[in-house]
Amino acid sequence: MPTKANITPFQFYTLLFLSRTFSLVAYIANMRAQLSSSETLVGSLLMGIFLLLTSLPTLWLMKKDANSSILTRASCLSAVYEKIICLIYLVDFFFYGIMTATRFELFASSVMFPETDMSFVMLTLLAASAYAGYKGIEALGRSAVIFLLPVLLVFVFVFCSLLGDFDFLNFTPFTTKNLAETVDSGLYTCAQTHELIAVGILLPFVKEQKRKSLPVWILLVTGIIFLTNLMLSGILGSFSTTQLFGMYSLSVLAEFGFVERMDSIITCVWMICALVKLAYIFFLCDYLLTSLFGKEKKVLYLLLSVAVIFTGMLALSRSIFHFSQVVTSPLSIILYLVSAVGVPLSVVLAEKIKGRKQDEKA
Amino acid sequence: MFDKWKKSKINLSDPVIEEDIEEIPEGIHKQLRENIIAFRELFGESFDLVIKNTQVNGIKAAFIVLDGMYDNLLVSSAVIAPVLEMKFGTTEPQMIYDHINEYRASECDTKEAITMQDAVQNLLSGCILLLIDGVPKCLAFSVQGYPKRSIDQPESEAQEFGSHEGFVDMYKDNVTLVRRRIKSPYVRFETLTAGETSHTTLCVCYHAKRADPVIVNDVKSKLKNMQLDIVPGAGAVRPFLEAKGLSFFTSVGLTERPDVFAAKLAEGRIGIIVDGTPYALIVPYLFVENFHSLDDYLSRPYYTLIARLLKIICFFAAVFLPGIYVAVGTFHQEIFPSDVIFEIASSLQGTPFPLVLESLVIHFIYEIVREAGLRMPKSMGHAVSIVGALVIGDAAVTAGLISAPMLIIVAITAICSAVISPLHQASSVLRMVFIIVGGMAGLYGIMLGFGIVAVNLCSVSSFGVPFTSPISPFDRYASRDSLLFAGWKKVGKRFIQVQKLRGSDSDANKS
Incomplete structure (x- = not known):
């Protein structure tokens, strides 16, 4: 299993940040519950809390040994156990890959190329991402830092240029819906943060200070989601609840001097986030397939991953209805909880039990 | 049809062997006459092969040289006169040979050639050979003096404030230009030969205290294992030093300026001077260096x-x-x-x-x-x-x-x-x-x-150093001379060693 790589925590968490940013940009608002503009703010804060809570098993895992992958540690317990975890994660990342590709397909077919057959576009994007994944985590980490600057600039530009349109009167009271729906929304948004699952797998690739950086990353992700929702609510008001892609709606309104339409330029930057997200998913799929079958066949595994994700995307993207059915089904939450909470927790507990037994024997 | 095509392809790649051309004999004969015949057969009708029979202390000897490759004045004053005027109290050929080797012709570099291959190689490099009857080896005196281009302003890297000296075609002149700029005994210049036919001299230059020995050995091994028939210029060596994988951008630097070359050596890089070309190669090379110039x-x-x-x-x-x-x-x-x-x-x-x-x-x-x-x-x-x-x-x-x-x-x-x-x-x-x-x-x-x-x-990693360093992975100190230049007062405080930049192999091993 290839583990020799040398990326800094900054590169690693930037990669994950960009990946999460794409989910934010291509987030289809109110697919599950019709929350009011203010409640989405509460929902994003709740998402942060859920994220922090679900990251506790990973943090615990890192506390015991921050240099070994969860797979390596599972293999020390039992080879079968490692394979099972590999399989769970593989299903997870195929699922997230399909969801990401479908999200992008829906975004592109409604915003970027409304009159074009998306199959070729999607195949090109997947091929480009697979190539990026093939180049490895070091290349991805390094390029993520380069891509971070335009992404942050776009956020700053959109928010600053629309600051004049921000109006507190756009905020509705917090209690228009019951709290359960807001909590539900927070939980579903949290379940889209599959980057947390990747932390446990990619630990050996990251140098020093990896544990301390995770809570900071969670805070930053929560912050950017909260800020985006704040701007959406403050600028678009209740109109934001009717928009398919909220962040895109904001970018359409943003102007820069004599240039009145910046949306296509901004969409280009979001596209880079899609590339990074899919590339890192492909890298993980290859890594997990290598761990599962024990042989390094990078090109074959990547081609297989492209085929699975492309087929899944074609099946899901036929209509937004199909996609929303999958997104709003409990499957995504179950998958997230099993992978982000269940698996790390089981590994740590199994290690403890094994340690105790060995102590007793000694 | 395909078989025919395959056959023609094989024929094209096979070396051309002409049976009537003499192979270089292995050893040097004891008899002078045999050696002269061997040289004449080897060089055929070439007009520039000059063989002058003479006597040294009463023993038959011969000077062999290629016309136009030597310095007339140096040959007569530093080799011919001291050898021919020699009075030595023995007629034993081996003792005369040893005496000349040790005490005569001290004004120029003297080498011993044991095999005919060595002797021919030295002759082709512009040395004058002395063969003495009864001695199965010869002496090669470095008296090169062929026409060459004088040191001139670099054409492709003209600068406003920098030196007006650029590399020339002779590698020894280029070495001198670099030596003048770094007066340190730790700067090493090691030569290798490349090109099966051209036997081009490559000079590997590095600062022994700053360059990573692993990278130095890696460079040397790559140069030794190059499969080239002739080396027409530095560009022919470049692909053998490039990083693995396809890329639009080269990971091997090229410079015509000795001052830039010297500065790179001081940063722990390895330079390769190719004889016959006014450009030198530099590895490891980073992407940001494409935006740097001496005037900066x-x-x-x-x-x-x-x-x-x-x-x-x-x-x-x-x-x-x-x-x-x-x-x-x-x-x-x-x-x-x-x-x-x-x-x-x-x-x-x-x-x-x-x-x-x-x-x-x-x-x-x-x-x-x-x-x-x-x-x-x-x-x-x-x-x-x-x-x-x-x-x-x-x-x-x-x-x-x-x-x-x-x-x-x-x-x-x-x-x-x-x-x-x-x-x-x-x-x-x-x-x-x-x-x-x-x-x-x-x-x-x-x-x-x-x-x-x-x-x-x-x-891309150039000899284990990330090509995009020091931007990504970000290196705080090195970034003072990347996209911006923080000025000599800050940058000059300590030197940068390229192999120690963040993300490089040595950095990974350290962690």
Whole structure:
């Protein structure tokens, strides 16, 4: 299993940040519950809390040994156990890959190329991402830092240029819906943060200070989601609840001097986030397939991953209805909880039990 | 049919062996006559082989030299006179040989050739050989003195404030130019031979206290294992030192300036001087170095910052500007302000070709004009300028074949690519790629292409050092001389060792 790589925590968490940013940009608002503009703010804060809570098993895992992958540690317990975890994660990342590709397909077919057959576009994007994944985590980490600057600039530009349109009167009271729906929304948004699952797998690739950086990353992700929702609510008001892609709606309104339409330029930057997200998913799929079958066949595994994700995307993207059915089904939450909470927790507990037994024997 | 083709392919790759040409004999004969016959057979009818029979202390001997390869004055004063005037109290050939080797001809470097191969190699390098009857070896005196170009201003790296000395074709002169700039015993110059036919001398240069020995050995091993028949220039050695994997950008630096070369050695890099070429190679090489020039270090830091930013902007303009123009003009017209879009639309309406084709054609013509400017005799320069500027430029717009905004784009691109000359090859190819991508998929395609190029760039490691260092992975100290230059007071406090930059192999091993 290839583990020799040398990326800094900054590169690693930037990669994950960009990946999460794409989910934010291509987030289809109110697919599950019709929350009011203010409640989405509460929902994003709740998402942060859920994220922090679900990251506790990973943090615990890192506390015991921050240099070994969860797979390596599972293999020390039992080879079968490692394979099972590999399989769970593989299903997870195929699922997230399909969801990401479908999200992008829906975004592109409604915003970027409304009159074009998306199959070729999607195949090109997947091929480009697979190539990026093939180049490895070091290349991805390094390029993520380069891509971070335009992404942050776009956020700053959109928010600053629309600051004049921000109006507190756009905020509705917090209690228009019951709290359960807001909590539900927070939980579903949290379940889209599959980057947390990747932390446990990619630990050996990251140098020093990896544990301390995770809570900071969670805070930053929560912050950017909260800020985006704040701007959406403050600028678009209740109109934001009717928009398919909220962040895109904001970018359409943003102007820069004599240039009145910046949306296509901004969409280009979001596209880079899609590339990074899919590339890192492909890298993980290859890594997990290598761990599962024990042989390094990078090109074959990547081609297989492209085929699975492309087929899944074609099946899901036929209509937004199909996609929303999958997104709003409990499957995504179950998958997230099993992978982000269940698996790390089981590994740590199994290690403890094994340690105790060995102590007793000694 | 395929068998025939295969056979012809095999024939082409096989070395040409002419049976009647003499192979170089292994050893040197004891008899002088045999040796002279061997040399005559080996060199055939070559007029420049000069064999002068003589006597040294009463023993038969012969001087062998290639005409035009030696310094007349040095030969007569440092070799022939001391040897022929020698009075030694014995006629034993071996003792005479040893005496000459140890005490005579001390004004020039003397080497012993044991095999005929060595003797021929020294002869071809411009040495004069002394063969003594009864001794199965010969002496080679370094008296080279062939015509060479004098040290001149570097043509491809002209600087405003830097030295006016550039590398020349002779590697020994280049070594002297570097030695004069770093007076340290730790700077090592080791020679290797490359090219099975040309036997070109390569000089590996490094600072023994600063360069990573692992990288030095890696470079040497790559150079030794090169499979080349002749080495026409430094560019032929370059691919053997490039990083693994395909990339548009080279990970081997090239310089014509001894001052730049010396500075790179001081940073722990390894230089390779190739005999017969005025360019030296440098490894490991980083992407940001394409934007550096010597003048940056000799100017005020604030100006250097502006100059480097300009170079980066020029690089992006040279690669992306035509593609972006095509993409915006074809797919995203809404980006243009309303009054500008009217002007562009009216100029485009008069041209018969689609924007992407128009752009490709005009850039193709520009590349032809540029290539002509490089290769043609200087006397034809004015004619090409007139044809380029008036016929292609003015007449094509007047005839309505090309729109005026497109011509402006080409002009900006051409000037920008001249600013970043080390990246010219990569930028001219990428420009064409992005024009096609922009015409097919608009700005989204260009951005996707940029992403792929960026990932490709980030995946390259030059001898274990990330090509994109010190930007990503970010190295705080080294970044003071990357996109900006913090000034000598800050940068000069301590030296940078390239192999210790963040993300490099040694950094990984450390952690």
